[in-house]
Each structure stands twice: as structure tokens, then as C-alpha cells.
Amino acid sequence: MKKLVCIIVWLLIAGTSGRAQDVQPPTALDRAFNRIYNFDFTGAYALLDVEQRAHPDNPLIYSVRSAAYLFSEYDRMKILEMDFFADDNKITDKKRVKPDPAARVELFKMTDEARKRAQARLATNPQDREAMFALLMAIGVENNYAGIVEKKYFRSYSLTKEAQQYARKLLAMNPPFCDAYMTLGSVEYVVSNLNFFFRLFVHFDQIEGSKQKAIQDMGKVIDCGRFYPPFAKILLSVIYLRENQQQQALKLLQEMERDYPENPLFKNEVNRILAKIAATPRKKH
Numbered sequence: 001m002k003k004l005v006c007i008i009v010w011l012l013i014a015g016t017s018g019r020a021q022d023v024q025p026p027t028a029l030d031r032a033f034n035r036i037y038n039f040d041f042t043g044a045y046a047l048l049d050v051e052q053r054a055h056p057d058n059p060l061i062y063s064v065r066s067a068a069y070l071f072s073e074y075d076r077m078k079i080l081e082m083d084f085f086a087d088d089n090k091i092t093d094k095k096r097v098k099p100d101p102a103a104r105v106e107l108f109k110m111t112d113e114a115r116k117r118a119q120a121r122l123a124t125n126p127q128d129r130e131a132m133f134a135l136l137m138a139i140g141v142e143n144n145y146a147g148i149v150e151k152k153y154f155r156s157y158s159l160t161k162e163a164q165q166y167a168r169k170l171l172a173m174n175p176p177f178c179d180a181y182m183t184l185g186s187v188e189y190v191v192s193n194l195n196f197f198f199r200l201f202v203h204f205d206q207i208e209g210s211k212q213k214a215i216q217d218m219g220k221v222i223d224c225g226r227f228y229p230p231f232a233k234i235l236l237s238v239i240y241l242r243e244n245q246q247q248q249a250l251k252l253l254q255e256m257e258r259d260y261p262e263n264p265l266f267k268n269e270v271n272r273i274l275a276k277i278a279a280t281p282r283k284k285h
Contacts, residue, residue: 032064033227038262041072059117060130063137066110070141073103079148080265099149107145114138129170133177136166140183160187178224182232185217189239215239230256237269246273 026034028051035044048065055061074080077098115138121131139159147156163183170177171184189211218239221232233252240249250273257266 029060029064030227032068034260036068036071037230037256037260039071039075039265040262041068041075044068057117058130059114059121059134060137062110062114062117063134063141066107066114066138066141069103069107069110070144073100073107073149075265076100077149081269104145104149107141111138111142127173129173129177132166132170133179136163136170136180136183139163139166179221179226179228179232181217181220182225182228182235185214185221186235188217189214211239211243230259241273246277249273250277 028047032044032047032051035041035047045065045068048061048068051058051061052065071080114134118131118135118138121128122135125131139162143156143159143163146152146159164187167180167183170180215236218232218236222229222236225232233256237249237252240246240252250270253266253270253273256263257270260266
């Protein structure tokens with residue numbers, strides 16, 4: 001069970017975010033996420049520094065910075081490589097991951113700041129959209145660090161349940177926060193892989209355990225999300241690879257390679273899948 005709970009954690013990276021359905025011009029936070037997806041963490045921090053000086057009370061700034069710290073650590077520890085998440089044994093191998101204590105301090109400092117500022121705004125206005133998804137993002141970062149890095153699976157399970165409550169609130173808003181579907185879709189996929197016995201112990205409200213619904217939810221993020229369409233493509237790629245649907249995974253990763261050319265990870269993963277497809281014997285008709 002702990003292997004599947006760990007997968008849940010990674011699939012929930014950074015919680016949820018969202019946007020109105022109309023197209024909005026990119027903000028500094030959008031540009032910071034672009035730098036993160038390109039693995040340009042120095043560039044992301046520089047953009048966030050400017051925003052923090054201008055808007056020190058905005059909780060989302062601190063959430064995005066914590067996500068940048070998490071992605072930076074994942075990159076350093078080679079956790080974001082696709083074969084890591086295709087193999088349950090690699091996910092749960094405690095010897096494989098060696099975290100940086102200094103990075104941990106900074107990461108949790110930022111999630112603490114985001115939580116504090118978000119809760120203060122929600123106490124005044126419970127429908128504050130920006131504050132709510134800033135809180136979700138902070139929960140998600142803590143969730144992923146607990147599960148993937150520290151292997152604290154029951155802690156991550158608790159955070160997952162907390163995240164789902166906020167995700168459903170975000171989706172109930174008008175317009176809904178589309179990126180919240182990533183939280184629900186990831187759990188749908190993991191529960192779909194649990195046998196009946198484990199489902200008695202790992203229970204999430206309103207989750208059917210449907211692989212098809214999981215894929216549909218990820219598609220909704222790609223269609224109308226703001227910060228996480230690229231990450232939804234990564235998650236779908238992981239699902240497709242775990243389901244032995246290499247062509248579908250390849251298509252999504254090629255799109256990521258095109259959109260984020262500074263990130264060597266996507267090019268490497270595309271080449272790896274192409275080599276695997278080429279080495280697979282073709283069926284005779």
C-alpha cells in the first residue's frame with residue numbers, strides 16, 4: 001500500500017491552482033512557472049523576488065517559491081526522470097534520495113509563510129480564490145516532500161485528504177478552478193490500481209477508482225488550467241507509461257520538448273521512449 005500512497009503524493013505536486021475561463025495576459029507568476037518548467041530555477045527566483053518586494057502579502061508568491069525549491073531538489077536528486085515513477089521499487093527506495101537539509105529549511109519556510117497569509121485572507125473572505133489555491137499549493141509541496149523525499153506515507157495520506165477538500169471547493173466556484181482536476185484525477189488513477197482489501201483502508205470520498213476518469217480529469221487541466229497544463233501532460237505521460245501506452249506518452253513529451261526547449265529532461269525522455277519503441281519487435285500480420 002505504501003508504494004501506491006507514495007505515487008499519490010507525487011501526482012499531487014503543488015496542490016491545485018486555477019484561472020477564469022477567459023484568456024489572461026501572463027503575469028510574473030506565470031513567467032516564474034515557465035522558468036520552473038524550463039528548469040531555470042535562478043530565473044524563477046529572480047522573478048519571485050521582484051513580486052515579493054512589490055506584494056509581500058500575496059500568499060501565492062510564497063507557494064510558487066516553495067514549488068520551485070521542490071522541483072529544484074527533484075532535479076538535483078534525479079527524481080523527475082520517467083523511469084523513476086514507472087518503477088514502484090525506485091519510488092520507495094529510501095537509500096536513493098539524499099535531501100539537502102538547507103533546501104528543506106527554505107521549502108518549509110515558504111509553505112509556512114504561504115499558509116499563514118492564505119489563512120488570514122480566507123478568514124476575511126472564505127471565497128478568496130487566490131488565497132485558496134495558494135494554500136492548496138503549499139499543502140501539495142509539503143505533501144510531496146513528505147512522501148517522495150522523507151517517505152512519511154501516512155503524513156502524505158493525511159495531506160492528500162486535506163487537499164481534496166480544497167480542490168472540490170475550487171471546482172465548485174464560478175468559474176471553477178480547472179487545475180483542481182489534477183488533484184482528483186491523480187487520486188482516481190492510484191485508487192484504480194488498489195485491490196479491494198487496500199481500498200478498505202485507503203478511502204477518498206467521491207473517488208470511483210476509474211482510470212478513464214483520471215485521464216479525463218487530466219485532460220480538463222490541459223484544456224483550461226493556468227499554471228499546470230504542462231504538469232498535467234507530465235502526469236499523463238507517467239500514467240501512459242505505466243499502462244504501456246508508449247505512443248500516447250511520446251506525443252505529450254514531444255509537446256513538452258517543443259514548448260520548454262531549455263529543459264534537457266524532455267528531450268532525454270523522448271529519445272529514451274523512441275529507442276524503446278524502435279527496439280520492440282513488430283507483430284507479424
